Amino acid sequence: MRWLIFTAASCAVSAFAQVSKAPAGDVSLDSLLNIRITTASKHWETVSEAPASVTIVPSEDFVKFGYRTLADVLGAVRGFYASYDRNYNYIGVRGFSRPTDYNDRILLLLNGHTMNDGFDETSPFGTDFGLDLNSVERIEIVRGPGSVMYGSGAVFAVVNVITRRGSEFNHVQVQIDGGSYGTLRGSLLAGKEFDNGTSALMSAQWTNVDGHDLYYKEYDGDSTNHGIAHNIDWDHHYAVFSSLESGPFALQGFWSSRLKGVPTASFGTNFNDGREHTLDQYGVLDLTYAREFSPAAQLTLRGYFDHYYYTGSYPYVLDQIVETTTNRLGGEARVRWDINSANRVTAGVECIDNLRADYHNMDASTVYLYNDFPYSIVSLYGQDEYQITGALSATLGLRWDSYSTGKSAVSPRGGFLYHPGVPTTLKLLYGEAFRAPSQYESNYEDELSGFKVNHALDPERIRTLELVCEERLAQEWFGTVSVYGNRIENLIDQAVDPADSLLHFANVSAATAVGLECELKARLRQGISGYASYSYQHATEKGTGNHLTNSPMHLIKAGVSVTPLPFLQAALDADYESGRLTVQGTTTAPFVLTNMRVVARAPGNRGEDRTGILDRFILALTIRNLFNAAYANPGGFEHMQAAIPQDGRNYLMTLGFTL
Numbered sequence: 278m279r280w281l282i283f284t285a286a287s288c289a290v291s292a293f294a295q296v297s298k299a300p301a302g303d304v305s306l307d308s309l310l311n312i313r314i315t316t317a318s319k320h321w322e323t324v325s326e327a328p329a330s331v332t333i334v335p336s337e338d339f340v341k342f343g344y345r346t347l348a349d350v351l352g353a354v355r356g357f358y359a360s361y362d363r364n365y366n367y368i369g370v371r372g373f374s375r376p377t378d379y380n381d382r383i384l385l386l387l388n389g390h391t392m393n394d395g396f397d398e399t400s401p402f403g404t405d406f407g408l409d410l411n412s413v414e415r416i417e418i419v420r421g422p423g424s425v426m427y428g429s430g431a432v433f434a435v436v437n438v439i440t441r442r443g444s445e446f447n448h449v450q451v452q453i454d455g456g457s458y459g460t461l462r463g464s465l466l467a468g469k470e471f472d473n474g475t476s477a478l479m480s481a482q483w484t485n486v487d488g489h490d491l492y493y494k495e496y497d498g499d500s501t502n503h504g505i506a507h508n509i510d511w512d513h514h515y516a517v518f519s520s521l522e523s524g525p526f527a528l529q530g531f532w533s534s535r536l537k538g539v540p541t542a543s544f545g546t547n548f549n550d551g552r553e554h555t556l557d558q559y560g561v562l563d564l565t566y567a568r569e570f571s572p573a574a575q576l577t578l579r580g581y582f583d584h585y586y587y588t589g590s591y592p593y594v595l596d597q598i599v600e601t602t603t604n605r606l607g608g609e610a611r612v613r614w615d616i617n618s619a620n621r622v623t624a625g626v627e628c629i630d631n632l633r634a635d636y637h638n639m640d641a642s643t644v645y646l647y648n649d650f651p652y653s654i655v656s657l658y659g660q661d662e663y664q665i666t667g668a669l670s671a672t673l674g675l676r677w678d679s680y681s682t683g684k685s686a687v688s689p690r691g692g693f694l695y696h697p698g699v700p701t702t703l704k705l706l707y708g709e710a711f712r713a714p715s716q717y718e719s720n721y722e723d724e725l726s727g728f729k730v731n732h733a734l735d736p737e738r739i740r741t742l743e744l745v746c747e748e749r750l751a752q753e754w755f756g757t758v759s760v761y762g763n764r765i766e767n768l769i770d771q772a773v774d775p776a777d778s779l780l781h782f783a784n785v786s787a788a789t790a791v792g793l794e795c796e797l798k799a800r801l802r803q804g805i806s807g808y809a810s811y812s813y814q815h816a817t818e819k820g821t822g823n824h825l826t827n828s829p830m831h832l833i834k835a836g837v838s839v840t841p842l843p844f845l846q847a848a849l850d851a852d853y854e855s856g857r858l859t860v861q862g863t864t865t866a867p868f869v870l871t872n873m874r875v876v877a878r879a880p881g882n883r884g885e886d887r888t889g890i891l892d893r894f895i896l897a898l899t900i901r902n903l904f905n906a907a908y909a910n911p912g913g914f915e916h917m918q919a920a921i922p923q924d925g926r927n928y929l930m931t932l933g934f935t936l
Contacts, residue, residue, distance in 0.1 A: 306753055306800040309333060315389065316417040316437040318660060318672075319426055320575075320613050320623060325702040328662075328672040328692040330420040330745045330759050330794075336441075339410045341806075341838045341848045343874040343899035343929070347385075347402040350416055351436070353834055355757075355796045355810035357418075358854060359402075360827065360910040362921050363491070363510060364539045364555060366403030370420070370433045371763065372790045372814030372828045375770070376860050377913030382432040382712055382737075384423060388440055388520075388529055390563045393430050394585035395603035395631040396650075398715045400430075404484065405557040407516030407533035409464045411450060412480035414441045421741050421761075422710030424688035425674035428627070428656055429713040432739050432765075440520060440529075443468040443476030449936045452895075457927035458510075459487025475523040486512040491540050493548075495917045501548040506540035509551055513537075525568045531561040543591075543915045550592040560584035573615035580608045593640075600637040601717075606630045619664040629654040634716045638723065645723050650716045653681040670694045678711075682719070686711040686736050700749035712737040718769055718782040729774070731781040740764045755798045763790040764819075771914065787819035804840035809833075824858055827911045831855040846876040849903075859911040861919040868908035873900045897931040 310324060312335075317327035324331045332354050344350045348366035352359040360367040360374065368380055375382075385392040385400035387408070393400045401407075416438055423431030446468030454462040464482035471477075488510025497504035514535035521528045536556050542548040563581040570576065583605040591597040611625035635649040660674035676688045690708035697703070714734035722730045743761040750756050767784040774781055796810035812832040816825040824830075836850030851871045856864040879894040902925055909920035 306755060306798070309335060309800070310749075310755065312415065314417045314437075316386070316419045316435055317423075317426075318623060318662070319389075319611060319625070320621075325696070325747060326694070327419070328690070328694065328704065328706060329423075330704070330706075330743065330757070332418040332420075334416040334418070336410075336414055339413065340876060340895075340897075341846065341874065342836060342850050342872065343848075343897065343901075343931075344410060345929070346404060346410075347406055347416070347436070347438070350410075351402065351418070352852065353808075353836065353850060354418055355794050355834065356420065356792070356812045356814070356832070357434075358829060358832060361403070361923060362543075362910070362912060362916065363541050364537055364543070365405065368402050369827065371761065371792055371812075372816030372825065372830070373433060373763070373765070373788070374827045375768075376827050376911060377915060381430060381715060384427050384431040384435045386427075386435065386437040387531060387561065388563070389437060390529070390561055390581060391427065391430075391583075392559065392561070394559075394587075394601075395583070395605045396585070396601050396634045396636065396716045397587075398430055398712070400436075401533075401557065401559065404512055404514045404537070405533070405535045406559075407482070407514050407535060408438065408440075408518055408531070409466065409480045409482040409516065411452060411464060411466050412440050412478065412518055414439050414445075420759075421706065421743060422688070422690060422708035422739055424678075424686070424710035425658055425660060425676045425690045425708070428654070428676065428678050428688075429686070429711060429736070432710045432712050432737070433763075440480075440518065441466075441468065441478055442522065443478040443520065444470040444522070446478060450933060451936075452931060452933035454929055454931045456899075456929035458489050458924075459485070460929060461485050473523075475521070477519070477521050479517075479519045481515070481517045483515040484512070486510075488512065488538065488540075491922070493541070493918055493922075496542065496548045506542075506549050509538045509540040509549070509553070511538040525566050527565045527567070529561070529563045531559065534558045541912070541916055541918060541921060543913075545593075545915075545917075547592045552590050552592040552596055555589045556587065558584075558586040575613045577611040577613075578609070579611075582606050595640040595642060597638070597640045600635075602633055602635050603631060604633040606632055621662045622659065623662075624659040625657075627654075627656040627658075629656075636717065636720065643725075645725060646721070648720070650720050652716070655679045668696045678713075680713060682732075684713060684736060686713070686738075702745075702747040704743075704745040704747075706741070706743045706745065708741050710739050710741075712769075714769060714782070721782070726780070727778075728780045729777075731783060734769060734782060735767050735784050737768055737784075738766045750797075753799055753801050757794070757796045759792075759794040761790075761792050761794075763788075763816075765789070766819075788816060788825060789819050790814060790816035790825075805837065807835070807837035809835040826858045826860050829855045829857050844878055846878070848874040848876075857911050859919040860914055863919045865909050865911060865920045868906050869904075870906055870908065871903040873903045874898070893935050895931065895933040897933075899929045899931070900926065901928070902926045 313321040317329045348359045351357045358369045379397050380400040381398035419435045423435040450466040452464045462484040466480045468478045491506045493504050516533035518531045539553040566578040585603045587601040589599045607629040609627040614622045630653045638645040656678045658676035662672045664670045672692045674690045679685045692706040695703040713736045746758045748756045765788045768786045772783040772785045792814040794812045798808045800806045816828045833853040838848040853869045855867045876897040905926040909922045912918045
């Protein structure tokens with residue numbers, strides 16, 4: 278019935294919009310397909326030229342569909358799905374998302390800079406990232422193994438957040454948001470290009486969410502407030518980003534901080550105890566020098582420093598505190614050389630020194646673990662792209678990573694790209710990637726709970742074979758079909774050592790996954806744009822054939838945006854997901870989640886913003902879970918709840934000005 282309502286509403290609005298014109302700021306299909314990206318090969322290329330299955334999400338989609346976080350963005354992308362345990366957002370891709378894996382098998386980049394921390398290898402996709410999406414120009418999503426260019430963690434995908442440039446945004450933008458659950462948010466974005474060609478961009482945002490009371494049937498008792506977690510779901514976060522470009526130099530800095538209440542009583546803590554919370558802070562400083570010595574040769578040098586701090590308060594009889602601090606210093610040198618018109622070589626070296634990677638676990642009377650685990654990495658990589666004929670090209674890449682802990686990894690990839698005609702691209706891709714054991718997995722121990730270290734862990738490895746067909750079906754339609762197979766070995770999970778009955782992290786299993794992805798995108802001249810995708814993903818444990826936990830077999834996503842009036846834009850999007858197996862052996866119910874967004878805008882004049890028409894004024898209403906669907910995401914091993922209920926219908930009002 279809900280799908281019928283969604284379809285009828287979409288058709289009715291679409292019919293009305295046939296006579297309207299496209300909003301001036303919309304990205305045409307030609308422009309979208311011709312956007313040059315750098316994530317797949319670390320040099321400029323279009324989607325059809327990249328040796329990978331790639332999706333670009335432009336900034337206009339953030340406005341159309343009201344995305345608030347990276348998890349919202351990825352939740353609408355084919356083959357991806359999201360989970361939320363009331364503390365962190367987790368991202369699954371192609372049927373794989375281990376419970377509580379801290380997103381350590383997806384690499385998150387900020388303008389090419391790795392955001393995964395140096396202890397848990399966590400990548401932040403929720404409010405713990407905190408970057409104001411108004412400052413983002415586009416998000417580049419590269420599926421499949423990416424270790425050849427990026428090393429550990431680029432197992433299933435690389436997600437690169439590309440920010441605006443000061444030279445493209447010579448304005449000041451102010452935005453205020455307010456809505457359900459006591460949400461109040463303010464943001465500021467400012468850009469400037471100076472007379473000497475130097476450009477600067479700065480963005481800042483602050484958010485306060487009071488949250489709401491939550492009911493968990495597993496805790497329904499007199500001593501646990503009848504299962505109601507009262508006033509613990511709050512979220513306070515802020516972030517600041519800045520960039521400066523001058524000639525061949527580019528400097529970027531980022532700082533985010535999020536303090537989050539945890540209402541689920543994770544890890545066996547006291548239920549309905551307001552002391553349980555986590556704090557995540559990320560800091561980045563990155564300086565890049567890029568110079569073209571000729572049209573055929575470019576040198577890129579990069580140096581960076583990262584800081585990550587985490588603390589968690591877990592109330593038991595005593596308040597247990599867990600702290601992690603990592604400081605990372607790194608440098609990279611990369612050369613791109615066009616040997617001739619048919620052969621391009623990219624080669625580089627990267628050195629990373631994790632100066633500090635400590636872990637503290639203590640309460641008022643006992644120190645359970647207090648230690649530092651610094652380590653370093655040296656990496657060499659190279660890729661050769663050769664144009665065999667006018668229609669056929671080949672790519673071959675190889676990377677070697679060496680860890681001071683004694684581990685090393687070799688990661689190859691290769692592919693053939695065939696262009697039988699202008700509208701069609703065929704890609705046959707093979708790649709391998711690895712994930713080195715995190716310092717947490719290798720070094721965590723807790724005598725009280727019977728947990729010991731395991732320094733013998735081997736890296737996880739994945740091998741992927743994929744066939745992609747990209748087709749320009751008509752002037753305004755673009756379709757993609759992808760068939761893939763993954764084989765994952767040496768998966769790291771908690772296990773009991775039979776020799777002493779103690780828990781530890783071990784390479785305990787392997788998995789396989791096969792899947793099909795189909796997607797259709799449209800950018801019509803009548804002011805209508807939309808997308809629809811279907812993903813079949815069958816991920817099983819190798820040997821037993823058991824379906825993996827937290828892995829939906831079917832995903833259907835669709836969205837449509839229309840412009841009934843020149844100043845008014847409306848959008849609907851829906852996401853169907855089949856059930857997921859939980860760690861407790863139950864299965865979540867399938868659901869359809871529908872969202873609506875209405876935007877009134879007063880655009881400026883043409884040419885005022887190089888990225889499109891600038892909105893002088895914007896007033897928007899976003900309604901999430903429009904039909905108030907009851908649905909839940911699987912919990913992790915740390916939860917008593919097999920599945921964690923998600924938010925019902927909620928709204929957000931947005932008011933913005935550009936000066």
